[in-house]
Amino acid sequence: HLAERTDSIIVAPSLSSNFFSPSAEWVGGSTVQRAVADLFVGDRAALTESASAAAGYDVSLPEKFVLVGHSAGGTLVTSVAGFLADNGAIGDLQGIVMLDGVEPAGSPFVSDALSKLTGADYRPIYLISSDRYFWSRNGDMADKLQLARPEDFNGVNLVGGRHIDYMLGGNKIIQFAEYLTAGFSKPQNIDAAEILMAGWVNDLFSGTQSQGVYGSPGEQI
Numbered sequence: 336h337l338a339e340r341t342d343s344i345i346v347a348p349s350l351s352s353n354f355f356s357p358s359a360e361w362v363g364g365s366t367v368q369r370a371v372a373d374l375f376v377g378d379r380a381a382l383t384e385s386a387s388a389a390a391g392y393d394v395s396l397p398e399k400f401v402l403v404g405h406s407a408g409g410t411l412v413t414s415v416a417g418f419l420a421d422n423g424a425i426g427d428l429q430g431i432v433m434l435d436g437v438e439p440a441g442s443p444f445v446s447d448a449l450s451k452l453t454g455a456d457y458r459p460i461y462l463i464s465s466d467r468y469f470w471s472r473n474g475d476m477a478d479k480l481q482l483a484r485p486e487d488f489n490g491v492n493l494v495g496g497r498h499i500d501y502m503l504g505g506n507k508i509i510q511f512a513e514y515l516t517a518g519f520s521k522p523q524n525i526d527a528a529e530i531l532m533a534g535w536v537n538d539l540f541s542g543t544q545s546q547g548v549y550g551s552p553g554e555q556i
Contacts, residue, residue, distance in 0.1 A: 336529050336533070337403070337529075337532060337533055337536065340529075340533035340537070341533055341536045341537050341540070343397075343401075343536070343540075344386065344396065344397070346382075346385075346386075350362040350367060350408075350411070351367075352407065354439065362407045362408060362410075362411050363407045363410055363411070363438075363439050363442060363444075365414075365444070367411070368411055368414040368415050368418055368444065369418050371411070371415045371418075372415045372418035372419045372421075372422055372424065373418075373422065375400070375419060375424040375427070375428075376422055376423070376424045377424075379396065382396060383395075383396055398427045399427050399429055399540060400427055400428060400429065401428070401429050401430055401431070401432065401536050401539050401540065402415060402416060402428065402430075402431045402432075403431070403432045403433075403434065403532065403536070404431075404432075404433055404434065404436060405433075405434035405435065405436075405501050405502070406434070406435060406436065406437045406498065407437055407438075407439065408434075408436075409433035409434065409435070409436020409437060409438075409462070409476060410436060410437065410438040410439070410442065410444055410445055412431050412433070413431055413433065413436070413444070413445050413448045413449070413460065414444035414445065414447070414448050416428060416431055416448055416451075416452055416458060417444070417447055417448025417449075417450075417451045417452065418448075420448075420451040420452065420456040421451070425456055425458070428458055429458070429539040429540055429542075430458050430459040430460065430461070430535075430539035431458060431459070431460045431461070432460075432461050432462075432463075432532055432535050432536060432539075433460065433461070433462040433463070433476065433490070434463055434500075434501040434528065434532065435462075435463060435464055435465045435470075435471055435476075435496070435498050435500070435501065436462055436464075436476040437470070437471060437472050437475070437476060437498075438472070438475065438476060438479070440472075445476070445479055446479065446483075449479070449480075449483040449484075450483075459487075459539060460480060460484075460489065460490075461488070461489065461490045461531075461535045461547075462476060462477055462480055462489055462490030462491075463490055463491060463492075463493060463496075463500075463501075463528055463531055463532065464476065464477045464490060464491070464492045464493070464496065465492070465493060465496035465497050465498050465500065466492070466493075466494075466495060466496050466497075468498075468518075470497075470498035470499075470517050470518070471498055474492075477489070477490070477492070488549050488550070491531065491548070491550065491556070493524045493527055493528065494524075495521050495524065496520075496521075496524050497514075497517055497518040497519065497520045497521075497524070498517045498518070499513050499514060499516075499517040499518065499520055500520045500521075500524045500525055500528050501528055503525065530548070531547070531548055533546075534546040534547035534548055535547040
């Protein structure tokens with residue numbers, strides 16, 4: 336859906352959620368976050384090789400990119416942006432979209448990244464958040480964005496939103512188990528998440544606010 340609506344190449348990696356990894360090689364660890372940031376340094380040989388292998392022929396990747404992450408992936412992409420500021424490869428990053436981003440308790444990565452994403456390295460960060468409950472860590476990510484960027488548009492809350500609104504699979508049994516765990520999504524929120532995400536990504540690439548849905552603080556849309 337996102338690839339079609341934004342005319343983009345989507346890279347969707349499978350990353351470990353094993354927070355016991357002694358080398359921090361998991362989605363919430365600095366090892367993976369730095370490694371992802373390093374993929375964008377220089378000629379991006381590893382990314383191009385991977386895309387070419389997937390396509391079955393040599394491809395040329397576009398230079399501009401947007402980072403999108405769900406749950407702990409929201410922490411990942413925000414932290415990656417901070418490391419991009421460190422390694423000098425942030426120039427082509429257009430912005431970040433978080434899908435109910437969640438940061439593990441005690442993690443410093445989002446706050447560290449937000450402190451770096453200022454001035455010339457400032458990049459928009461848009462969050463679609465669920466209602467405040469266990470799986471969203473009671474809206475912790477929204478609070479962090481609002482604290483760091485009180486004058487900015489930081490995203491929207493889906494009324495009755497669930498952490499699972501962004502996870503739709505082909506296996507109905509697994510899907511049902513996910514709903515039992517995180518709560519049953521409203522069909523309109525699943526649709527809204529797709530519309531918001533695609534609109535924001537398109538606007539980040541174009542540098543406009545012509546396709547996305549935005550609003551004022553506290554406004555109901």
